[in-house]
Amino acid sequence: MQRTPEAQPLDGDSYDYIVVGAGSAGSVIAARLSESGRHRVLLLEAGPSDWNPWIHLPMGYSKLYSDPSVNWMYESEPEPGLNNRVLYQPRGKVLGGSSSINGMMYVRGHPKDFDGWAEAGCPGWAFEDVLPFFRKSEDNSRGENRFHGAGGPLKVSDQSFDRELPQALRAAAREAGLKDNPDFNSDVQDGFGYYQMNIHKGRRWSAAKGYLKPARSRSNLRILTGATTERILLNGTVAEGVLFRRQGKLLRVQARETIVCAGAIAAPQLLMVSGIGPADHLKATGVGVVADRASVGQNLQDHTNTQLMFRCIKPITINDIANSWVRTLGTGLQYLLTGKGYFSETGIYVGGYARSNASLDRPDMQVTMAAWSVGERTAKGAKQHPFSGFSFSPEHVCPEARGSVTLKSPDVQVAPSIRFNLFQTDYDLRAMMFGIRLIRHIVRQPAMKPYVSSELQPGPNVQSDGEMIAFIREKAGSDIHAAGSCRMGGDADSVVDPQLRVRGVRGLRVADASIMPRVVRANTHAATVMIGEKAASMILSAA
Structure with a gap:
């Protein structure tokens, strides 16, 4: 095993499993592996516990967008296709990972996304294979059916449907020719409807809340926060710890086994600083090569989006609350007294899926409405316009773009190149x-006439x-759904095999969004929870 002279043993005993990263997958895996009481599990999280009150207040997620105490706040390299702009990449650095700072939308992906994984050499990952793990994770407010579970750790809930603007937009979508879709997480993704959220009784329901909170009292599970994993300890090509x-x-x-759940940016970085990655790149960065794996850090994918913003005729947007201390105070009191109102929501209610070309076999565009409009967004956040406004984002969920995560330094605390x-x-x-x-077509419909004053961005001249x-x-820019940088596959060039074992190294797996061969056509949290559930099942079956 590699030794660092100043490193001290954590304690006198070893563990059955070490899980690196307490995010959407890591929280699930640590909870499931410790569930029987037979296995000793150590969960390492670089960030703090999820005590920050803004985490639990759904509308508070905007406060976490640029909070370095719970956010890695990565930045990309200049993007040639975007006028060499640097793209901000928030990522959760806290128990629950990005599930503690995200927008809480619960969308899984199209069934053919997972069938495509299986067809690409990953048996056991087709939709019918992974559906039981989605259902196992869920406690859906609509109850149990073929596609949904009840009684699972992850609360999935409907939002309030009595908001005037989302109702008008849904009606406008019908007028524009889009079908109603009451459930994007069934076998039909096309259409327009209301999103379900990971919110329960007015509170965020993160992976930490659903999986770790009930597990924390287990004597066989140890959770260490403020613990930055610097390297996987390798004895030859056998992982023996961290x-x-x-x-x-x-x-x-x-x-006995280490499971990396650090996400699509940090997971390949940790493998590479440990000596697992493209040999030439590792040598050039000053890292000794243990396993020459050319695909580590490659195949990086993300959804893309932009924002169309509209000035609203009626004062019914979140801008109107944010710009009035009286309404802010009233909304806050409503939440404190009843647990309801705008503070118990995200401002994201309605949207849907469409195909940019009729020849496509499934949607490639997601559209999402937000009940606010803002000025220029930076890593420090953005401020609402001083008037009523709302936004509509087109999101390309099937991009051809492929990128990479590479090292800038052998020091894991130096952010990688993205x-x-x-x-x-x-x-x-x-x-x-x-x-x-498409969004302009929807907004021009009669149902929206009482609401739209003007298009602010990009504006009528575009x-x-x-x-x-x-x-x-x-x-x-980026829709902040990075995936694919530790690609799963049946081929020798893939980073992990279909059991999520790192090729060329024993005792090491990766289980998070980085293993997706192709990013799902949805927000990535739900699919990452599923990956955690399936990974835990495979690990326990092999124990």
């Missing part, structure tokens, strides 16, 4: 242009293909 830093001390701990290579193909540009036109492409390059 090296981590906590409270200024460098510690080592052994385990490249997405967005909007460098004709299809990616034309799909986003379709999304812009009409031609050239003008739209210029707008996309200036304003579009």
